[in-house]
Amino acid sequence: MMEIxxxxxxxIVLGTLLGGLYVVVALGLSLVFGxxxxxxxxxxxLVILGSYVAYAVASVWGIDPILWLLLGIPLFFxxxxxxxxxxxxRAVSKSADAALIIAFGIALIIQNAAQIIWSPQSRSLLxxxxxxxxxxxxxxxxxxYILSFFAALIVMLVVRQFLKKTYMGQAITAxxxxxxxxxxxxxxxxxxYQIAFGIAMAxxxxxxxxxxxxxxxxxxxxxxxLIIAFGVVILGGLGSMAGTFIGGIIxxxxxxxxxxxxxxxxQLLVPFLMVLVVLTIRPQGLFGR
Amino acid sequence: xxxxxxxxxxxxDINVFYDKLGVLWDISLDVKKGEIVxxxxxxxxxxxxxxxxxxxxxxxxxxxxVFGNQDITKMDPYKIVGLGISQVPEGRHLFPDMTVFExxxxxSYNRDARPHAEENLAKVYKLFPILEERKKQLAKTLxxxxxxxxxxxxxxxxNPKLMIIDEMSLGLSPLIVSELFYVLHEIKTQGITILLVxxxxxxxxxxxxxxxxxxxxxxxxxxxxxxxxxxxxxxxxYFGE
Numbered sequence: 001m002m003e004i005x006x007x008x009x010x011x012i013v014l015g016t017l018l019g020g021l022y023v024v025v026a027l028g029l030s031l032v033f034g035x036x037x038x039x040x041x042x043x044x045x046l047v048i049l050g051s052y053v054a055y056a057v058a059s060v061w062g063i064d065p066i067l068w069l070l071l072g073i074p075l076f077f078x079x080x081x082x083x084x085x086x087x088x089x090r091a092v093s094k095s096a097d098a099a100l101i102i103a104f105g106i107a108l109i110i111q112n113a114a115q116i117i118w119s120p121q122s123r124s125l126l127x128x129x130x131x132x133x134x135x136x137x138x139x140x141x142x143x144x145y146i147l148s149f150f151a152a153l154i155v156m157l158v159v160r161q162f163l164k165k166t167y168m169g170q171a172i173t174a175x176x177x178x179x180x181x182x183x184x185x186x187x188x189x190x191x192x193y194q195i196a197f198g199i200a201m202a203x204x205x206x207x208x209x210x211x212x213x214x215x216x217x218x219x220x221x222x223x224x225x226l227i228i229a230f231g232v233v234i235l236g237g238l239g240s241m242a243g244t245f246i247g248g249i250i251x252x253x254x255x256x257x258x259x260x261x262x263x264x265x266x267q268l269l270v271p272f273l274m275v276l277v278v279l280t281i282r283p284q285g286l287f288g289r
Numbered sequence: 290x291x292x293x294x295x296x297x298x299x300x301x302d303i304n305v306f307y308d309k310l311g312v313l314w315d316i317s318l319d320v321k322k323g324e325i326v327x328x329x330x331x332x333x334x335x336x337x338x339x340x341x342x343x344x345x346x347x348x349x350x351x352x353x354x355v356f357g358n359q360d361i362t363k364m365d366p367y368k369i370v371g372l373g374i375s376q377v378p379e380g381r382h383l384f385p386d387m388t389v390f391e392x393x394x395x396x397s398y399n400r401d402a403r404p405h406a407e408e409n410l411a412k413v414y415k416l417f418p419i420l421e422e423r424k425k426q427l428a429k430t431l432x433x434x435x436x437x438x439x440x441x442x443x444x445x446x447x448n449p450k451l452m453i454i455d456e457m458s459l460g461l462s463p464l465i466v467s468e469l470f471y472v473l474h475e476i477k478t479q480g481i482t483i484l485l486v487x488x489x490x491x492x493x494x495x496x497x498x499x500x501x502x503x504x505x506x507x508x509x510x511x512x513x514x515x516x517x518x519x520x521x522x523x524x525x526x527y528f529g530e
Contacts, residue, residue, distance in 0.1 A: 167403070170395050174384045181382040184344065186370030186399035186447065239386075 010139040011256035017145040019252025020152030021214060024207040025225055026232035026244050027159065028200035034176040034239050035196040036084075036092055038099040042107040044226030046201060049110050050076065050208020051217045055123050065125045065209045066147070072205045080201025084194045092193065107222065114219035125212035148210035152248075155206055159199070160241055172196050176239070228268075231275045237288025246286060250274060294321040297451055297482050298343070298374075303352030305335075305342050312338045313506045316352070320451065320484055325477055327485040327493045327514065330503035336486045337379065339503065340455055344376050345369045356451070371399040375447035379455040379486075381440040385429035389420055392428050392439050396446030405448045412479070413442035416472050434465040441472070451482045458489045470496045494518045 025047055032040045040046075053072065054065040087106065091098040124130075132143040163169035175182040175192045183189055211217065211225070228251065236247025251271045258270025278286060298320040305313040313335050320326045330336055341347045343354060345366040354362045361369050370376075375396070383392050393413060397406040414421040417438040423431065428439060437457060444452050454473075458466040466489070473483055473496065487493040494500055494514045502510040502517065510517060 167395075167398055170387075170391060171398060173387060173391075174395050177384040177386055178382055180346070181378060181384070182395075183346070183366045184370065184376045184378060184382075185395050185443070186367045186402075187395075188365070188367045 006138065008257075008260070009137070011260040012253065013136075013139065013141055014145060015253035015256030016249055017141070017149040017252070018214075018256065019249035020149035021207065021210055021248075022228055022232050022251050023152045023245050023248030024148075024155050024203055024210070026229040026236075026248055027155065027241070028203040028207070029226075029229045030233050030238060030244055031159075031172075031196055031203075032200045033233075035172055036088070036099070036193050037096050038088070038092060038103065039096070040103050040200070041100060041226060042103040042110070043200070043204065043222075043229060044224070045107040045110050045222030046204040047208045047211060047225055048217055048219070048222040049114070050205040051125065051212035051221075052114055052118060052123070052208075053205075054209045054212055055118070055125055058125060058127075064127060065213060069206060069209055072209070073202045076205035077198040077202040080198035081194045083201070084197035088197065089190065089193065111219045111222070118219070120218055122216040122218045123212075124216045125209065127213070130213065142214075144210070144213040148214060151206060151210055155203060156241065156245060159203075162199075163241075168192075168195060228271075231271055234275050234285055235278050237282075237285025240285070240287035243285055243287025294323060296320070297322045297357065298484070299355045300339075300343065301353050301355070303342060303349035303354065305338055305347065305349045307338075307347075311506065313342070313349075316503075316506075316508055318501050318508065318511070320482060322482055323477065323480065324498045325473065325483045325485065325496065327487060327497035327500040328503055329487050329490045329493055329500055332488060333505075334503040335506045336488075336503055337455070340376070340453060340486055343369075343453065344374065367399075370447055371401060373401070373448070373450035375444040375449035375452050377440045377444040377452065377454040377457065379459065381433075381436045383428040383431075383436055383439055383443075386427060388425050388427055389431070389439055390424040393420070393424075393442050393446050396443035397448065399447060402446060402448035406446065409446050409448055413445055416445075416475060417442055434461055434468075437461060437465075437469060441469070441476075445476065445481070449481060451484060452476070453484045453486070455486045456488060457485065458487065458492065466492065491518075 029040060029043045032038060032043070050072070054068050057063050057068045058065055083106065087102055088099050091102045129143050133140040134143065134146065163173055171182065171187045171192050172195065174185065175187060175189055179189050232244060232247040232251045235250055236243030254271040254274050255267050258266040262270065296319050300316060300318045303313060303316050304311065316339060328336055328339065342349055345361065345364050348363050353360060356372055356374060359372060361372065384395065393410060394406065397403055397409060419435060420438055420442060423435065428436065431439065441454070457469055477483060485493055485497060494517055497514040499512065500514045500517050501508050510520065
């Protein structure tokens with residue numbers, strides 16, 4: 001009995017930490033849906049774009065991926081503003097379906113470009129600390145898992161403070177609840193859409209780096225990541241940051257525990273079964289409204 | 290010689306269409322500084338369309354709208370708010386999952402209002418003490434009357450010169466409506482001009498200085514509110530006498 005418990009500690013710790021990474025991926029998806037009402041099917045691929053850009057920067061200039069984020073975050077933020085302004089905005093004003101098709105197109109273009117530039121082979125972000133790990137008791141925790149978990153916590157705190165405490169953050173919140181009334185408050189909804197998408201892209205840059213440090217990735221890895229982000233958002237409930245956090249942790253936990261009990265095939269089966277169960281019992285998600 | 294009060298908002302000969310369907314014809318009206326002006330008329334007369342045109346959500350095909358000395362005929366809504374026209378929309382339209390405080394505070398989003406946010410918030414809490422007590426509550430948990438108070442307070446937070454209030458009394462008890470009208474007079478004494486849009490003709494004419502009667506897209510009557518109330522046509526149409 002004690003032995004099983006001891007064995008379980010490792011998947012529980014790893015699952016929780018992994019959940020943090022999923023939270024960062026899901027937050028971007030959730031923010032864009034909350035404000036623009038568009039299911040950004042390109043989000044997973046934008047995260048992987050973040051991995052590739054960090055990979056390119058590391059291989060060309062030898063810059064550490066995490067250090068790169070100092071530049072990568074503002075770069076992706078502005079890239080997001082440009083994508084919203086020039087590709088999505090007109091479609092969004094027509095219908096959510098039109099915007100969804102555009103997002104799908106963006107994903108396809110990035111995936112194929114990545115294939116041309118970096119080949120379909122898997123890549124990883126390798127650093128000096130990639131194979132470092134902490135030993136706690138009998139278990140080893142890879143350093144990158146801990147780093148990505150802390151990054152997730154920082155992202156959440158910063159985004160939460162921004163949304164609660166700044167005029168722009170409150171404008172984003174207001175526009176997500178009622179766009180027309182937000183305009184009556186003097187809020188420029190076009191600008192709010194751009195900034196929300198920019199923030200989602202900045203989060204994609206962060207998620208991309210930590211995903212790349214944790215797992216190998218290839219041009220189509222974003223598709224799987226998108227589905228996982230969906231799962232997390234559904235578990236937690238749309239529009240709730242606390243929900244997204246809990247959803248991410250549950251997803252990560254059920255993935256590692258599923259792997260422990262049912263082998264590699266159970267890894268993703270279990271979390272998606274959880275999603276189904278939650279959808280049946282609480283369609284609005286655990287923290288949804 | 291008596292000084293003519295300054296015209297604050299001037300709507301001149303506007304025609305408004307939804308696609309090809311005409312909704313408003315030859316509408317002209319003006320609001321002078323310090324007045325409470327009412328636009329009354331039954332459901333479907335075009336009151337909401339007129340408001341949307343003034344606030345910039347839709348633009349007239351012909352005619353002009355001037356606020357102060359600026360032409361706002363084709364301006365975007367958010368810019369119009371910045372000039373000093375705030376709107377309290379029909380049905381309150383609070384942000385349901387934001388607190389009372391957050392709803393009020395977002396009212397001061399426009400650049401001119403931000404430096405005055407604190408003093409305006411103090412004014413709002415003075416007008417509606419209950420809102421200070423409930424400032425941490427989510428807007429959706431308030432009663433209808435309290436929600437209307439938040440909506441009016443939010444409009445004041447924009448630091449407006451002109452406040453447009455759409456169907457304030459809709460769905461509220463007469464007692465609360467009287468209370469709200471009392472507050473409107475308070476607001477007027479603070480130097481804010483008010484444009485009311487109402488189906489509740491009787492009480493509105495009682496409270497307003499001047500009024501325009503809108504019927505199927507035309508202004509059919511206008512004048513001092515108390516005079517209008519005595520007009521046979523108004524009596525027949527709205528009071529069933």
